[in-house]
Amino acid sequence: MSSAQQPSSEARGSSWGPFEAVRGLRPGGVIPQVTPIRRLLSDVPTSADPYAEAQAALEPLRPRIAPDARIAVTAGSRGIHDLVPVVKAAVDWLKSVGAAPFVIPAMGSHGGATADGQKEMLAGLGITPGSVGCPIEATMETVVVGTLSDGTGIHHDAIAAKADGVLLVNRVKPHTDFRGPIESGIAKILAIGLGNHVGAASLHAGGIPSLGGNIEAAARMVVAQGKVLGGLAILENAREKTAAVELLEPDGIAGVAEQALLQRAGGLLGRLPFDELDVLVIDELGKDKSGAGMDTNVIGRCWVHGIPEFESPSIATISVHSLTPASHGNASGLGLADVIPARLLEQVDFRVSYVNALTSGAGGARRSRLPMVMEDDEATVLAAATMCGRRDWSELRLARIKDTLSPNELMVTPALLTEVSDRFDLEITGPARDLTAAGRLGPWSDA
Structure with missing residues (x-):
């Protein structure tokens, strides 16, 4: 609500009387x-150089990158201390092996569920074409890549679906709503973040009890399309600094490897x-x-x-x-x-x-x-x-x-x-x- 919509405290006048009563009450x-x-x-593990660590983690992907391949690099989660250097490391590494990387928002419904709004949010996180060295492409359009057993459609970002490959970047940490084998991390950024508004809404519609399982199933379904190269998993310590950056292979997304990262992240949480x-x-x-x-x-x-x-x-x-x-x-x-x-x-x-x-x-x-x-x-x-x-x-x-x-x-x-x-x-x-x-x-x- 802007100040133009909300009257000032002076304009509210006597309607604010109860606050003076609070000041006068002071029961304690x-x-x-x-x-x-x-x-x-x-003894808090801390990465000495998140940029270098991210680039080193990506080396196993080198044989899988075709010349001039358009690779979508995700960005979206808030509060990640080294999001910019890790995303830039991914972009720079992809360029060094001959790919043509670009960044796409993986933010579900955030930014008012508009492409421009999500670009604005990325800019607020420090992710701009200038800071990461590549274009930023955004859309709210999706393609349906399959359905869950209950008939829920699995939506995937239309730009990502047309790319030659997708590299996921996200922090792995305990979720704010539920506990399960897979919580907030690479599978979530793939299933929810790249599901855009309609995909995020459809997976949440079944309620929190089913959300964890839906994220796992949806992530595996998107991975099965064959375009996900893997995920750069960021772990943070209790000082809100990067503890480690590791590559999660496609078969580890929503699987045992991501579960192990979540357990480590829970032990590091501030x-x-x-x-x-x-x-x-x-x-x-x-x-x-x-x-x-x-x-x-x-x-x-x-x-x-x-x-x-x-x-x-x-x-x-x-x-x-x-x-x-x-x-x-x-x-x-x-x-x-x-x-x-x-x-x-x-x-x-x-x-x-x-x-x-x-x-x-x-x-x-x-x-x-x-x-x-x-x-x-x-x-x-x-x-x-x-x-x-x-x-x-x-x-x-x-x-x-x-x-x-x-x-x-x-x-x-x-x-x-x-x-x-x-x-x-x-x-x-x-x-x-x-x-x-x-x-x-x-x-x-x-x-």
């Missing part, structure tokens, strides 16, 4: 000051250092942070079936305060929050958000619901604390993070500091300070 006292802390991570919180304050959500806006593996919420589905962490209330510019108004996952400030609502493009939600099925419906809306950041935090169930706010277990890609840099209240002193993996990085100032969240540093 006052919000304690917060202290910045950092989680210390040791998580909050606390299992129980009263309030989690998140500065930003966005499609560049997670496909779900906020990584459900970090916040412990899924809401696909209306209730939290992950055992930990347990967080009573969550406030989210802004939408990332790279989301282009797509507020997917906003329903995972409990309270937001009005300025976040003004950043939402409801058309783009609802196209994504409608494609995602039941999970999209629940995650697109609006949280409680407060006047500003201060009122938002006060509302979250009021509803968290903690009677005495001097004992409030509140943590603040920038986004769910950054769970190792936090600000915490004194009730959590007592645990920090007992943890070898946590350290204090600055002095205590007020969480909000003049109605807005305070800065992360004193600089």
Whole structure:
């Protein structure tokens, strides 16, 4: 919703009276000051050069690349730290063996389910003809390459279908909606991402219980067409940096090899250092942070079936305060929050958000619901604390993070500091300070 569509807080006038009541209520006292802390991570595998590692991983494909072959290289997933260098490595390597590579979006319904919208999203991720050294071609058109046992058509990007080969690039990680042998990775980018809007919608239509199996079956069906060269699988560590880049052969996609990568990725995933919180304050959500806006593996919420589905962490209330510019108004996952400030609502493009939600099925419906809306950041935090169930706010277990890609840099209240002193993996990085100032969240540093 643009500022032109949404009246300012001054124009709303008396309709915002309840927020002053929240400020006056303060049932638990006052919000304690917060202290910045950092989680210390040791023995974290890290790629020294993702570009070089990606190029080396591609060498087994050399005998399979015909001169001047048009090879489609996928790009699309958000929040991948080294997406640009890995995609560029693939493009440069393909050129070096005589191919004619080009990049195609593999984004399902994102970008408002338009080709131009998906190109715009790729540009927001740093993927442009100039940055990767090749053309970017996009379409929403698909071809049907087969059907599942229940009659669901398997759609495949029309440009990819006409190419001489397809090289998939994606991060392998636990999915934000379900658990299974194959979750988020190479099979998903092939089945969902390259299915474009209609393909993503058809695979999601059966609901989350069938999604994992549908992804596996659809990916194998597309691989059987014979044009998939393989997938560059990116694993990331708990510092959100690349841990490894490996080639997944076509017969390993949606198979044992991809299952093994998923198990490794799950062990590397960054998580909050606390299992129980009263309030989690998140500065930003966005499609560049997670496909779900906020990584459900970090916040412990899924809401696909209306209730939290992950055992930990347990967080009573969550406030989210802004939408990332790279989301282009797509507020997917906003329903995972409990309270937001009005300025976040003004950043939402409801058309783009609802196209994504409608494609995602039941999970999209629940995650697109609006949280409680407060006047500003201060009122938002006060509302979250009021509803968290903690009677005495001097004992409030509140943590603040920038986004769910950054769970190792936090600000915490004194009730959590007592645990920090007992943890070898946590350290204090600055002095205590007020969480909000003049109605807005305070800065992360004193600089």
